[in-house]
Amino acid sequence: xxxxxxxxxxRHTYQSAMARTFQARQTLxxxxxxxxxxxxxxxxxxxxxQNDEDGIIAEIFHRIGTASxxxxxxxxxxxxxNNTLALLLQAWSGGWIDASAKNxxxxxxxxxxxxxxGQLKFVEGFVTRESAASLIDQAGGLKDLDLFSIDIDGNxxxxxxxxxxxxxxxxxEYNGKFAPPIEWTIPYxxxxxxxxxDYCGASLALLERLMREKGYSLVGCNITGVNAxxxxxxxxxxKFLAPFTAETHFEECRYWxxxxxxxxxxxxxxxx
Numbered sequence: 001x002x003x004x005x006x007x008x009x010x011r012h013t014y015q016s017a018m019a020r021t022f023q024a025r026q027t028l029x030x031x032x033x034x035x036x037x038x039x040x041x042x043x044x045x046x047x048x049x050q051n052d053e054d055g056i057i058a059e060i061f062h063r064i065g066t067a068s069x070x071x072x073x074x075x076x077x078x079x080x081x082n083n084t085l086a087l088l089l090q091a092w093s094g095g096w097i098d099a100s101a102k103n104x105x106x107x108x109x110x111x112x113x114x115x116x117x118g119q120l121k122f123v124e125g126f127v128t129r130e131s132a133a134s135l136i137d138q139a140g141g142l143k144d145l146d147l148f149s150i151d152i153d154g155n156x157x158x159x160x161x162x163x164x165x166x167x168x169x170x171x172x173e174y175n176g177k178f179a180p181p182i183e184w185t186i187p188y189x190x191x192x193x194x195x196x197x198d199y200c201g202a203s204l205a206l207l208e209r210l211m212r213e214k215g216y217s218l219v220g221c222n223i224t225g226v227n228a229x230x231x232x233x234x235x236x237x238x239k240f241l242a243p244f245t246a247e248t249h250f251e252e253c254r255y256w257x258x259x260x261x262x263x264x265x266x267x268x269x270x271x272x
Contacts, residue, residue: 021257025223038241040220040229041251048085051224051258053171057083057147060169060219064235067168068144070094072136074127074159075151075173078106080267083149083171083227088114094147095121095139113271127152128190129162142166151227153194157185157202157210165214168232176225176253178203180246204228205246217244225253 028034034041045055069092073084076096084094098104104124114120125135136142145167150156156172177198178184185202186192194200207228208218216230219240228249231240241248 025257028223036241038239040240041223044223047089048081049083050081051226052222053083053227054086056220056222056229057087057169057171060229060231061146063239064168064231066146068146070140070145071147071149072139072142072145073097073147073149073151074132074136075149075153076103076107076122078103079111079122080106080269083151084147087147088120092146093119093140094145095123095136097123097125097127097135097139099124099126099152110269111271127159128155129158129188130190132159132162136163147171153200154186154192155188155190157207158188160207160214161210165216166232168235170211170216170230171227172207172230173201173226174204174207174221174228175201176204176221176251178205179252180205180208180250182206183209203246204250208244208246212244218246218249219244221249221251223251224255224257225251226255 029042040056040059043055043059044052046052047054071084071087071092071094073082073094074097076082076098079085079096084092096107098107101124104122107122108115111120115122121139123135123138125131127135142148142164147169148165148167149171150159151173153173160172175198182203183206185206186199204221211218211230215233217233217236218228219231219236220229221227236244
């Protein structure tokens with residue numbers, strides 16, 4: 001009886017929290033700031049991404065098209081909740097890199113069918129400025145990529161700064177606590193591990209300047225203030241909300257909007 005009642009209470013609490021989150025999202029998106037049809041925020045949708053990144057990524061490629069349908073994702077986790085699993089279900093191919101032995105074990109078990117047929121490559125390794133090129137090459141390399149994604153809770157700026165990026169779309173985590181015009185990043189430390197404080201990553205303004213110098217335009221951020229989306233500048237003009245600045249597209253951190261369960265339900269995907 002106690003366990004039944006506890007499950008009922010947990011389910012009710014979760015459903016209530018999700019209802020409040022949904023209402024907060026609708027209220028936020030009703031703001032005139034997001035009314036422009038070129039704004040990406042309204043297209044946010046979760047399939048297997050942590051938040052609403054899947055929908056934004058889909059809309060970006062709807063506007064700019066694809067060339068190779070290839071990706072590399074650094075910080076892929078267990079593969080169950082990242083920026084590219086939904087793309088694998090749409091016949092994309094690519095590579096995942098993650099430093100956790102536990103995540104590696106789960107990935108190799110769950111995604112064995114895709115790994116065996118070569119649609120997916122997985123590399124276990126800790127990405128630093130020194131190791132990035134080698135690990136990325138093992139995951140398929142940067143050549144002819146449509147999507148490059150990085151989420152390592154720390155050295156994103158320093159890794160991006162070292163890479164010769166040409167992907168049509170780059171998705172990177174940023175620190176949503178630091179609004180423009182603040183340009184800030186943690187100092188480079190090849191052994192850095194996130195301690196779950198605000199001492200992590202880089203501000204959006206600094207990343208926007210770096211990526212602009214690399215030939216990319218900031219076209220949006222997601223609603224929880226976690227990921228920023230950079231489209232190659234030769235593909236962006238006229239297709240996204242301008243100006244392509246941190247001031248235009250910054251979203252503050254709203255971590256409380258992250259759903260409590262993977263994809264809204266426990267993971268149960270079956271692959272062939």
